[in-house]
Amino acid sequence: MFRQLYDWTLSWARSRHAPAAMGTVSFVESSVFPIPADVLFIPMCVARPDRSMQYATIATVTSVLGGIFGWALGFYAFDLVARPILEFYGKLDAFNALRGETGQVAILVMLVTSGLTHLPPMKVVTILSGVIGFNLPLFILSAIVARGGRFFGLAWLLRRYGKTILDYIERRLPFVALGVALLVAAAIYVLKVH
Secondary structure, eight states: OHHHHHHHHHHGGGSTTHHHHHHHHHHHHTTTOSSOTHHHHHHHHHHOGGGHHHHHHHHHHHHHHHHHHHHHHHHHOIIIIIHHHHHHTTOHHHHHHHHHTOOHHHHHHHHHHHHHHOSSOHHHHHHHHHHTTOOHHHHHHHHHHHHHHHHHHHHHHHHHHTHHHHHHHHHHHHHHHHHHHHHHHHHHHHHHHO
16 A cells, blocks of 8 residues: 555656645645655656755745644644544554653754654654644744755755765665664653753
8 A cells, every 4th residue: 555655646746736746745744644755856856956946945835834734733633633643654652652751852853853854754743742732933943944954955966966866865865864863862862861
């Protein structure tokens, strides 16, 4: 099922409606959808490097709005809406583990790392932020910084280096993600000890 959903999402990258589709995926990915907007964003930037900054703007704005929606789900409708979504994707245990040991500083760290690398999944962090009542203006600011940094950084790299940088990123992404995850774990450990 996941592969079919991935292929369906990727097919939108070739459509004339690609910017709207990417914006939609970017919005729902931040709260309920399992496929990251990168699936559309990267091929669109490779195909039209002259529009990469425009695509980054669309992806950033819609991702932040989707994050606000996820925050609202956690804050106002966790049991009614958010819990079933997390159960459906098999993320409820991860959510509960984070919820039990997460303070405001750890949430801020997770918002940034999730926004940059999808670790932990963005939807888990946005919903968790709402559940614990994380400061909404700070949430929005961190989402803008993290998601904007990711999309505009990728857009710049793809615009400047094209497919060459894409191959480089794909080969090294697991190592980058692991490094970021280790930094987050270390930061949470230090915060818990002090």
